[in-house]
Amino acid sequence: MKTLVLCVDRDDDFGRKAGLNSPFIGREENMIAANGLALKDPEDSDINTIFAAISMYDEMLKRGVDVEIATLCGDIHVGYESDLALTTQLETVINTTGAERVILVSDGAEDEYIYPIISSRIKVDSVKKVYVKQAPTMEGIFYIIVKMIQDDKMRKRLVAPIGLALLIYGLFAIMDPLASLMRGSDVSYSTIGISMIWIVVGTYVVSFSYKLDERLKLYCKEVKKAARSGSQIIPFAASSIILLIVAIFYGADSAAAMSNAGLVRQISAFIGGFIWLAIFAYVVLLIGRFINNYAMERKTTYGAIVESITVFAVGFIIQGALDSASRLFDYGHYDNLLIVLEFVLGFGLAVFAGILNLSFRAMSKEETDEEE
Template structure:
């Protein structure tokens, strides 16, 4: 009982591109036709159709079946003319090989449209569609999506807000408060978008990378980073407590006073954290015999900035009667003027040290 494996090329790429006349009968002839078509147009999907047919042929031969393989081509003007040509070739093949069953191999719905022609003349046991994984549009789209998901920035941008929204919604359902889900999700995504839009995510990534480099390099900066994190958390809590106290005591008259109270209570914690990080970098550079250069100015500038924030917030709190007195001088203008001069003096010292260090480093070379 002979089974015929039929590979369909409805638009006659075999003839138009490879110069192969159809029908192509036999494994060797089909293999040669597929190679010639691949040489002329490596992207043609009919190559895969023929190789798919050969694969089926080899499997059935290995199982001791009586099979033969043929490739039938139509016409480049796909339509009635192509189907008529396929029908004529198939009639000649039936007379020559006298098969009893058939397996149709194609690369898509277009080639499978000739299935009624085949079925009207012989019993078709199976239709195998060869999916071309390297199809240009499909492959490129899959590659782009895969690369996008593998890109940390893109995946974080897509998955973080979605994951946050789903998590908040799940928590609200568990707490039997689904009505607050929309408010919570909107607020959380808004905070996330501000976080991304202001570049804080990049700053956090850089900070994490610096910590890992310090740890792996055995640098003192790693300990300084940890200390800075602890002090920053303390400063944040301290500022939050002060803000809450102002709010509860009713001595504030707007958001500005709350903000100034937070800054006034937390500034020096942040300043000390920044100075520790700068000091750690300077120590590591000195231990590595590197020129410190401009880094000398960083701790001085941080301290000067802290003085300005602290004195400015103190001045505003006093004049708005949220605080009773100035910590150093009784006169507000003298207090503000003195602290500004002190900040400028400290910054000047840092600038002179950094310039001198940079010049010493250049002179060594």
């Protein structure tokens, strides 16, 4: 009965960093993969995991056990795509090696996701977790924290929620002083200053977590490129930005008009004032993209039509929800028929957009088949 010593790299560090195609079957292929990743990123924990698996394989081979070793890699988009790749590779490895049981070697990071996939297809005899030894000093701990923060995956999981919490806290903390300032009441400017600090720190942490500065630079480059090439989307994009700014000010003005009401009512007023101008801003941008694609490539982008209808559907649903809440909590008097119509229009447009999307996909498939 053959035993398989199995390593799993769920986010495909071997492919992403070392450019290697998995699965790796056999000791030689696993050694090549480990050395390749070690040269690209010597601090990756997957290197220690695969060497631990090779060591276990050698030990079992000396004892005369019928054993094979393999490594599976998922996908950079951790989730459905990654798990589908792991499942496909696992079935390939099982068919190739003829293994009937497995020993899973991992770094323990995502066992709760990996284990069910493997155990559903082959008997798991044991799970060995590999931990990397570090120097027990403050300098070593600081170094580990810095390396964790530099890792995209860990930064989004650990740092981004902290930034969002600080940003939300700062925004809510500044609302009352600003409302008092608009009413002409006495305001503690130190309170506004502390709230602004939370907002700035939260914004910086969120920007760092999602690399918004790099995305902004890339966006600016694309805008420059579009301007030089005479893209038709520039005036539409400018109009869209202006409408979005107006939407924010209009929403803030609507919220300020409800300064004597509660916080929930102010938020509802802001959304009510903001939502439709924001929707029109997005639709203007979609129209610009549609015209630009047709002018530059003579290609009709049906997706822009579907997106426009979907956005209006979402707008009607949100408006219906706001009006329902206003009537329920006696914030305002709205006709029941109007609320029902808003919901019917919203869900009706959503269904229509779905049907339209399927029709456009069928048309696109037919055109592709004809070209072939």
